[in-house]
Amino acid sequence: MHIGGARTALYNWLAARHDNGSLVLRIEDTDRERSTEENVEQILDALRWLELDWDEGPVSQASRSEQHEAALQRLLESGAAYRDSATAKDVEAWKAEHGADCGYRGTQVDAADAAVRLRVPDEGETVVEDLIRGPVNFPNRSYDDFVIARGDGSVLYNFAVAVDDAEMGVTDVVRGDDHLSNTPKQLLVLEALGFEAPRYAHLPLLHGPDGRKLSKRHGAASVQELREAGYLPAAVRNYLALLGWGADDDATLIPTDELVRRFQVEDVGKAAAIFDEKKLRWINGRYMRELPLDEYLRVVAAHLGRPADERLRAACEIVQEKAQTLEEVWRLIRFLFEPPVEDEKAWRKTMKDEAPAALEAAREALAGTDDFDPTAVEAALSPLPERLGLKPGRVYQPIRVAISGGTVSPGIFESLAVLGHEESLRRIDAALIRLQA
């Protein structure tokens, strides 16, 4: 599911919850690249992850074909629609003759296999009373008598959604801006059928950092990718809500229940927004830090596909203050579960001069420690800088590189404690051997 679609779903959900369920809304995600069934599965999956619960999920058009057929017959019988065998070329020719701002008007034919077009008036305007934009006027004259059903009888989108909305009793349609110019067509269908129109709210579109349509090359573009990147659903909800909508008191961190309380579609902005992952990262980091340790352990274990054992719990405890995403958690604690991946640059930079002496001293101090909790480790190591006449960093960094392979890790005392007595000594020994070579 595209991130833009996810935001639309979120706004729908917030609006419905804000109104205590008195609104009936419909999820609509128009991803042109995918087939409908695959799309629906994917959407449901994304919505589940985002924890946006709906009584009924997206309804596929196929399941409503009877209503469509009935509505179509009605229009044909009343003369509001007619069969016309004009091709795209014919329409083009008609416009060349009548002017580019003139919509196509066809003539009725008898052929049963001709497409069905809806009659659009020449005069007047169709007005979309948009909750976000106010009234938007579209001259009827500029719209073609558009096709509502193919020659084979299957119906087209603008006809189908209009009928669906009416039949399902949809009261509010909250969807992307790309549907604004389609709305008059749906209004025209509704009017011809004598149905009442729902309220519409057209959301500004979401763009990538370059201002163009959001796509894969901008990093995450789908909910699935957000999930893989290690973001928390609650953080994603918070961030997405802020894309196009701002709380009046400038709040940035807004938990979902508060979002429900404060969000109103009317307050959504009109301008397109750009999806900026940096802010999402920051928000996500805040949510991650506020998680109780048990919960933190649970989500980390689930994301990594590892058992939530004591070691992972200990690792979580020392990394929680640092990581902004679940993926970053693994980058920071990986060395506690697997042999260190040696970063050559880190070695060159750190493992020189007094590093061997510092490591020797550290090894000795640690070897003589019975307890191996952070406090004991710190007690063993903290006298070293002064004794060796070195700045603390000159002592601790080599140890860090020795046990983790790189220059970045959680606190050194905590890291050693989680690694354990034996393994810590083993890694320091290995580093010393390598330094001698």
Add this chain to the structure above:
RNA sequence: GCCGCUAUCGUCUAGGGGACUAGGACGCCGGAUUCUCAGUCCGGAAACCGGGGUUCGAAUCCCCGUAGCGGUACCA
């Protein structure tokens, strides 16, 4: 081409005629803290697209430009 939408720091936004010396957040830069990174705390740079109106007064209202975006299918 035609129809339509939009325009405040790099980004998300607040602000809807005087409260604007244009506020907040992310990011960025600097400082403090620390064993690294991150975090935290302080501080800083950074915006009303352009031009005309209306008005005593315009970021705010109107018009024109410009730019971006969307629609314009027997697609959804």
